[in-house]
Amino acid sequence: MSEQTGPTPVAPPRRAATSRPGHLSAEILERARQTIALYPEPRSALIPLCHLAQEQDGWLTPEAMTDIAGLVGVTPAEVLGTASFYDMLHTEPVGAHVVSICTNIACLLNGATELLEHAESTLGVNAGGTTADGAVTLEEAECLADCDRAPCVQVNHRFVGAQNAETFDRLVADLRSGARAGEIPGHGTLGRIRRANGLEADPARVASERAAEAEAQARRAEAARAAADTSGGSGS
Numbered sequence: 001m002s003e004q005t006g007p008t009p010v011a012p013p014r015r016a017a018t019s020r021p022g023h024l025s026a027e028i029l030e031r032a033r034q035t036i037a038l039y040p041e042p043r044s045a046l047i048p049l050c051h052l053a054q055e056q057d058g059w060l061t062p063e064a065m066t067d068i069a070g071l072v073g074v075t076p077a078e079v080l081g082t083a084s085f086y087d088m089l090h091t092e093p094v095g096a097h098v099v100s101i102c103t104n105i106a107c108l109l110n111g112a113t114e115l116l117e118h119a120e121s122t123l124g125v126n127a128g129g130t131t132a133d134g135a136v137t138l139e140e141a142e143c144l145a146d147c148d149r150a151p152c153v154q155v156n157h158r159f160v161g162a163q164n165a166e167t168f169d170r171l172v173a174d175l176r177s178g179a180r181a182g183e184i185p186g187h188g189t190l191g192r193i194r195r196a197n198g199l200e201a202d203p204a205r206v207a208s209e210r211a212a213e214a215e216a217q218a219r220r221a222e223a224a225r226a227a228a229d230t231s232g233g234s235g236s
């Protein structure tokens with residue numbers, strides 16, 4: 001008996017990017033468009049655009065997510081659904097400095113629990129909370145891959161080395177005074193996406209590649225429809 005196979009699945013048509021962004025700044029929008037031009041499909045730039053928007057506001061506001069959705073041709077709910085999966089993207093407001101203390105095994109054995117308790121007590125917030133002055137959001141983190149410098153602490157996703165109660169208090173004082181601003185910029189600030197070069201793509205080439213892909217998709221859809229018609233006709 002021959003195995004029955006259904007029609008070849010066809011990718012859903014790409015949603016057109018239509019809405020006019022109203023929240024993101026002109027500079028962020030320009031960088032967003034340059035970033036989108038690097039990808040064959042605009043929606044592939046969704047995560048880099050989330051980082052760009054986070055650089056503007058420090059977190060992903062609903063307005064920014066709506067702008068991103070319009071730029072890449074998805075719904076705001078899809079932006080939220082993607083962003084909420086990743087630790088480095090924040091869909092709720094956070095402080096200027098997100099301080100992450102790892103409490104996984106290597107750090108646990110080197111005083112992470114005591115350090116976290118000290119941090120909660122001196123900052124006056126539980127893990128997950130933000131200080132009243134908006135300077136610090138405290139996070140309890142899983143392994144941050146810096147186990148040989150335990151207990152590992154990150155500020156805005158930059159490693160600041162192992163900390164004890166005393167050095168932690170100094171670190172927080174430095175963050176509040178701006179003494180380490182050159183080394184640890186405000187939350188959301190990107191380093192790698194701000195390149196002197198490498199963010200340019202030839203728009204004509206991108207347009208021609210996208211047109212070719214759209215044609216290929218249409219051909220696949222037509223072939224799938226023809227196969228479905230044939231199998232429907234032969235089964236009756």
Ligand code: FES
Nearest residue numbers: 102107144146147
């Ligand atoms: S266990 Fe803390 S960084 Fe790996």
